[in-house]
Amino acid sequence: MRNTKNIRKGSLYFNTEKNRVERARGIPNTNSVLTTNHGDSPVALARASNLRPATLPEVEDYLAEANS
Numbered sequence: 001m002r003n004t005k006n007i008r009k010g011s012l013y014f015n016t017e018k019n020r021v022e023r024a025r026g027i028p029n030t031n032s033v034l035t036t037n038h039g040d041s042p043v044a045l046a047r048a049s050n051l052r053p054a055t056l057p058e059v060e061d062y063l064a065e066a067n068s
Contacts, residue, residue, distance in 0.1 A: 003030045004048045012059050013051040021054045021062040022046065038065055 004027045007013070015022050015035065022035035025043050033051060034043040054062065 002049060004033055005030075007033055007048060007051065012054040012062060014054045014058055015046055015050055016052065017047070017050040021058050022051075024051075038062075 007024050007027060009024050009026060011024050012021050013024060013033075013035070014020070020037055022037050022044070024033050025036055026034035028034060028045075031048055033046050033048055035046045035051075036043050
């Protein structure tokens with residue numbers, strides 16, 4: 001995604017830089033998104049350009065990790 005216009009808080013996105021699914025937690029500006037992953041304590045800052053919507057298999061894997 002080029003900017004944060006289409007990013008929704010609480011939705012899952014695949015971070016292409018970190019190769020993992022992350023949940024959008026906040027949008028501090030038009031280029032960055034606050035994200036978390038299962039084990040992350042503080043919220044990480046990700047570039048919006050490195051995020052794309054997670055696919056269904058990626059979401060299912062993410063949720064399976066959360067339940068294990």
